[in-house]
Amino acid sequence: MAFSDMNGFAEMLKAAPGPDAAARAGAEARNAQLTKPAGSLGRLEEIAIWYAAWRGEARPRISHPQVAIFAGNHGVTARGVSAFPAEVTVQMVANFEHGGAAINQLARNAGAEMSVHALDLDRPTADFTESPAMSEADCVAALKSGWDAVNAETDLLVVGEMGIGNTTSAAAIAHALYGGSAADWVGRGTGVDDAGLKIKEEVCAAGVARHGGKAPLEILASLGGREVAAMAGAIARARHLRIPVILDGFICCAAAATLEKAVPGALDHCLAGHASAEAAHGALLGALGKEPLVSMGLRLGEGSGAGLVIPLVKGAVACLSGMATFAEAGVSDG
Numbered sequence: 001m002a003f004s005d006m007n008g009f010a011e012m013l014k015a016a017p018g019p020d021a022a023a024r025a026g027a028e029a030r031n032a033q034l035t036k037p038a039g040s041l042g043r044l045e046e047i048a049i050w051y052a053a054w055r056g057e058a059r060p061r062i063s064h065p066q067v068a069i070f071a072g073n074h075g076v077t078a079r080g081v082s083a084f085p086a087e088v089t090v091q092m093v094a095n096f097e098h099g100g101a102a103i104n105q106l107a108r109n110a111g112a113e114m115s116v117h118a119l120d121l122d123r124p125t126a127d128f129t130e131s132p133a134m135s136e137a138d139c140v141a142a143l144k145s146g147w148d149a150v151n152a153e154t155d156l157l158v159v160g161e162m163g164i165g166n167t168t169s170a171a172a173i174a175h176a177l178y179g180g181s182a183a184d185w186v187g188r189g190t191g192v193d194d195a196g197l198k199i200k201e202e203v204c205a206a207g208v209a210r211h212g213g214k215a216p217l218e219i220l221a222s223l224g225g226r227e228v229a230a231m232a233g234a235i236a237r238a239r240h241l242r243i244p245v246i247l248d249g250f251i252c253c254a255a256a257a258t259l260e261k262a263v264p265g266a267l268d269h270c271l272a273g274h275a276s277a278e279a280a281h282g283a284l285l286g287a288l289g290k291e292p293l294v295s296m297g298l299r300l301g302e303g304s305g306a307g308l309v310i311p312l313v314k315g316a317v318a319c320l321s322g323m324a325t326f327a328e329a330g331v332s333d334g
């Protein structure tokens with residue numbers, strides 16, 4: 001078994017492998033010989049070389065992307081933090097299963113396998129203003145759901161979520177990890193009005209007043225949701241398998257941030273897929289030191305922003321691995 005408690009999970013994180021220097025050097029050398037002016041593929045070159053280093057191959061391919069979606073319910077929804085009722089979580093799980101959500105279309109568009117994991121939806125987490133959202137055992141079970149959801153044959157992973165109320169959970173995690181004030185981290189989520197935003201701020205501040213001083217993985221258990229912990233578990237598993245990950249929006253990045261705070265460098269195998277329109281996503285990406293690939297005004301979650309850019313990463317890798325060199329093509333070098 002990979003881990004059976006939070007300490008074991010932390011140990012797994014610390015023991016994670018890094019990128020392959022020889023593959024990186026090989027990819028850099030190949031990139032320098034391809035039939036294009038040096039640097040003319042811009043950031044695609046950097047992404048492809050980064051990908052090659054993580055896969056341990058100078059000339060990699062992306063043939064089996066995976067999108068794993070996790071769903072959980074949040075006790076804190078009783079406080080009025082979302083524009084939608086909590087039953088939308090289970091209803092959207094059915095929609096994912098029937099292929100009707102945005103992420104179904106984006107996963108299909110990207111040629112990605114998609115799996116949906118509903119985590120104890122009839123047992124919402126506890127209201128984190130009153131007690132930890134999850135016990136250690138609950139959090140470990142959720143981390144494992146994520147860990148086990150990663151297909152070892154996958155060569156690019158996106159993790160997404162569905163959980164009404166989870167922008168409040170994510171804001172509280174970010175506030176606990178990075179300080180500032182609750183107002184810095186809350187946003188409108190599904191579209192709460194000014195009164196709803198004020199409630200979110202109060203709930204976030206109360207959660208951090210209660211749990212803020214804890215260690216990063218305890219913050220995940222205390223302020224997160226099952227789907228948030230599962231995303232963290234999947235990202236950690238991908239690192240063990242040296243599978244690059246595209247991070248999604250605010251909730252995904254809050255989940256990921258708990259790993260980075262626990263073990264700096266834990267997200268080196270992750271790219272930021274997009275800049276979400278959720279207010280504090282830019283600040284969170286800044287804290288993680290990640291530059292988003294695109295900014296399209298999405299504020300949906302479900303892994304949608306990351307799923308959208310799977311083809312972009314595939315394109316980068318296809319150029320590195322598929323282009324001819326100047327010598328092969330008989331094109332005059334500059």
Ligand SMILES: Cc1cc2ncn([C@H]3O[C@H](COP(=O)(O)O)[C@@H](O)[C@H]3O)c2cc1C
Nearest residue numbers: 082084161162163164165166167189190301
């Ligand atoms: C129909 C529907 C589909 C969604 N897909 C993702 N979310 C997104 O909205 C929720 C977070 O926002 P809040 O914190 O305001 O509840 C999450 O479930 C997230 O994935 C959705 C929300 C709705 C209503």
Ligand SMILES: O=C(O)c1cccnc1
Nearest residue numbers: 249250276278299300301
């Ligand atoms: O950025 C996100 O992931 C997001 C933003 C709003 C609502 N749900 C998700």
